[in-house]
Amino acid sequence: MTEAPRHPRSPGHDTEPGGATAAARRPRAAVTVTPQQRRLARTIASQANRILEPNEELLALSEAVADIRPLERAVLGGLWPQSRRVALLLTPRRLIEIGVSCTGRRALGRIRSFPWDGVPSLKIADGWLEVRTWAQDVHRWYLRDVPDPAVGARLLKRVDLAVSTYVPSISRTAPLLHCSSCGTGRAPEAGGCRHCGDTVRSPRLAAKLALVIPGAGHLYAQRPVAAVVRCAAELALFALLAAGVLGTTDRWRILATVALGVAVLGVMKLHAAWSARLLAERAGAITPSANDRWRLLGPVGTPLSLAVLVAPLLLAGVLDGDVDWRLQFTDSRREWAVSSPPFAASLGDIPNLREVWSRRDGQWVLVQSWPFRRFESARRATARLAREWGAHGSPTVLGPHRVLEAAGEARAPDGGRLTTAVLLVIDAEARDVHALTTAADIPGTTDRLRQLVARSYWEPFEAE
Numbered sequence: 001m002t003e004a005p006r007h008p009r010s011p012g013h014d015t016e017p018g019g020a021t022a023a024a025r026r027p028r029a030a031v032t033v034t035p036q037q038r039r040l041a042r043t044i045a046s047q048a049n050r051i052l053e054p055n056e057e058l059l060a061l062s063e064a065v066a067d068i069r070p071l072e073r074a075v076l077g078g079l080w081p082q083s084r085r086v087a088l089l090l091t092p093r094r095l096i097e098i099g100v101s102c103t104g105r106r107a108l109g110r111i112r113s114f115p116w117d118g119v120p121s122l123k124i125a126d127g128w129l130e131v132r133t134w135a136q137d138v139h140r141w142y143l144r145d146v147p148d149p150a151v152g153a154r155l156l157k158r159v160d161l162a163v164s165t166y167v168p169s170i171s172r173t174a175p176l177l178h179c180s181s182c183g184t185g186r187a188p189e190a191g192g193c194r195h196c197g198d199t200v201r202s203p204r205l206a207a208k209l210a211l212v213i214p215g216a217g218h219l220y221a222q223r224p225v226a227a228v229v230r231c232a233a234e235l236a237l238f239a240l241l242a243a244g245v246l247g248t249t250d251r252w253r254i255l256a257t258v259a260l261g262v263a264v265l266g267v268m269k270l271h272a273a274w275s276a277r278l279l280a281e282r283a284g285a286i287t288p289s290a291n292d293r294w295r296l297l298g299p300v301g302t303p304l305s306l307a308v309l310v311a312p313l314l315l316a317g318v319l320d321g322d323v324d325w326r327l328q329f330t331d332s333r334r335e336w337a338v339s340s341p342p343f344a345a346s347l348g349d350i351p352n353l354r355e356v357w358s359r360r361d362g363q364w365v366l367v368q369s370w371p372f373r374r375f376e377s378a379r380r381a382t383a384r385l386a387r388e389w390g391a392h393g394s395p396t397v398l399g400p401h402r403v404l405e406a407a408g409e410a411r412a413p414d415g416g417r418l419t420t421a422v423l424l425v426i427d428a429e430a431r432d433v434h435a436l437t438t439a440a441d442i443p444g445t446t447d448r449l450r451q452l453v454a455r456s457y458w459e460p461f462e463a464e
Contacts, residue, residue, distance in 0.1 A: 037061050037145060039105075044087045044098045047107045050183025051096055052089075059154070060090040060147035063104060064129070066097070067140035068278075075274050079226050083279050088129070088141060090151065092158060095119070095131065097141075097175070099282055101222075108222055110282040111178040114139070116155070117162040118174030124152045133174045205294060206280035207273035212302045217276030220294055221283050230272055237265055252377075323369045325430050326354065326461040327453065335360055336452075352435075354461075365449070368435040369461070378402070378428035385424055385433065395426070398453060402426040405446060408437065423449045427458075 040063050041048075052058070066084040073080050082102035086109075089096040094116060099109020114131055116122075121132035124147065130140045166172075177186050179193035186192075192199035201221065210217025215231030218224075241261035337358050350366060357365040372381050382395050382402055389406040396403050404424040421440040426433055436449055 034145065036063065040087050040100075043100060043105060044089075044107045047098050047111060047180060047183070048089060048096070051098075051111065051113065051178055052091070053093075056091050056093060058089060058091055059151045060088075060145075062088050062090075062143045062145040062147065063100070064088050064141035064143050067128075067142065072278055075271065076278060077275075079223070079275070079279070083223060083226070084282075086141065088143070090147060090155065092116075092154070102225060107180075108283075109180070111180050111183070112175040113178060114174045115172070115176070116158045118172040119159055120163050120166075122156055122159045131174075134172050135174075139175070201280050201283035203277040203280040206276040206283075209294065209297055210272040210276035211269050212305055213297060214272075214305075216297055217272060218279060221276055221279035223279050226275075226279065230275075234265070234268060234272075237261070237268065241265075323354075323371055323430075323432050323461045325427065325432060325458045326369065327367065327425070327434050327436075327456050328459050363438060363445075363448070365452070366435075366437040368437070370433055372431040372433070376431075378426060378431070381431075381433065382426055385426065389422060389424060389435075391424065398425070398450070402428065403450075403453075407440065421445045421449065423453065425453060 041061060064086050065081050066086055068076075068080060068084060076083060085100050085102060085104060087098045087100055087107075089098070095114040097110075097112045097114075098107055099111070100106065101108040114133070118133055119131045120134055121130075123130045124143075127143050127146055128140055129143055130138065132138050162172075178184065179186055179196060179198065181198045182193060182196040184193055184195040186194065206217040206221050208217070209220050210230070214234035215227035215229075217227075218230050219227035241257065244257035244261065338355050350368065352368040352370040353366060354369045355367040357367065372378075376384075382404065385391065386395070386404055386406075389404070389408065391404040391406040393405060402425075404426070406422040406424060408420045408422050419440045420437050423436040423446065424433065425436065436453065438445055438449060
């Protein structure tokens with residue numbers, strides 16, 4: 001038959017094994033129980049009933065914050081007071097620590113007990129409770145409700161009795177860990193409870209999740225607020241990195257921005273993994289299936305995070321190998337006509353030829369387009385094109401683009417060679433180059449090309 005759950009006895013209600021009430025023999029002052037203590041008792045009732053023995057007296061109950069090492073406190077920052085929030089139950093046999101959520105309204109986290117025969121030193125002063133184990137480990141808590149001095153004196157006598165009767169051959173291990181699902185004691189090194197089969201949240205898995213997905217490790221450690229803060233911080237860094245990359249086309253500035261962003265992100269990831277590991281160390285038991293589901297986030301989160309990191313580079317166009325825009329002219333009088341490259345096959349094999357424009361008076365214009373080289377800035381592309389095409393003069397500005405003038409040769413329809421005028425339009429935003437080539441035997445050819453480009457517009461390029 002299943003035993004009905006019993007609530008923790010209020011402080012000062014002492015019950016003897018035989019059923020008689022100690023208050024009938026030993027008069028004592030009435031103990032005041034605050035509303036905070038009542039709420040805390042309701043919060044941890046289920047977990048406490050699994051730990052407390054039927055005849056175990058509850059002397060005091062208090063909410064507390066467990067102290068940690070200065071280095072761990074620096075890693076957790078403002079999270080450590082809420083992440084170390086616990087409920088302390090003081091009985092004549094032991095000190096019981098039950099983790100609670102950051103709001104204090106839900107029992108959450110590990111459960112430990114400190115038998116008084118394993119605690120040779122106990123001190124309550126200035127709102128702090130400090131115990132020292134036989135292994136010389138010191139554990140400290142800052143108490144919200146300081147126990148009555150009579151309770152402290154009684155516990156000190158119990159500790160002194162344990163010290164005076166110390167026998168080295170008897171095991172006096174402290175603290176002892178308890179399963180949060182069934183209350184059974186478990187070894188610190190055990191990965192779960194042997195009684196109910198539940199597994200403990202793995203600090204190593206929490207660190208891995210924090211590395212692959214922003215905030216996932218903290219969410220796994222049952223700290224949703226910390227997960228939201230961590231996710232927002234890393235996404236803000238991603239946004240700053242993307243803005244820095246998109247704000248320039250200079251290769252060295254892009255590389256410097258990426259290097260700085262990767263370094264800062266690496267430090268943030270290491271800090272996230274460390275803090276998630278610390279938070280997960282005191283997380284409660286969960287079912288094995290839940291652990292398996294969390295492990296699936298690793299293979300999914302790694303490529304997703306890499307895609308987010310590479311996205312600014314793709315948006316900046318430094319890895320873009322395609323032409324994004326095409327130059328389209330405005331011709332209200334229909335003096336110009338446009339045809340596709342297959343129509344201009346008689347002109348020979350012209351690389352990157354996109355279109356051929358022809359005018360009613362016989363003038364023709366070849367339009368070639370190709371992208372920048374990878375990680376090439378607009379300034380370097382302009383200098384390279386000026387050198388390769390033999391451009392004369394400095395580049396000029398035509399709207400948002402740089403323009404170079406050059407001369408070249410092309411194959412005439414009759415098979416001969418003719419001199420051409422070339423106008424190189426360098427699109428720094430889309431990282432494309434557009435070369436407009438026409439015959440140079442007509443006076444004013446270059447000026448006509450400039451006028452044509454000036455009254456043209458850009459439209460998305462669609463490859464056929």
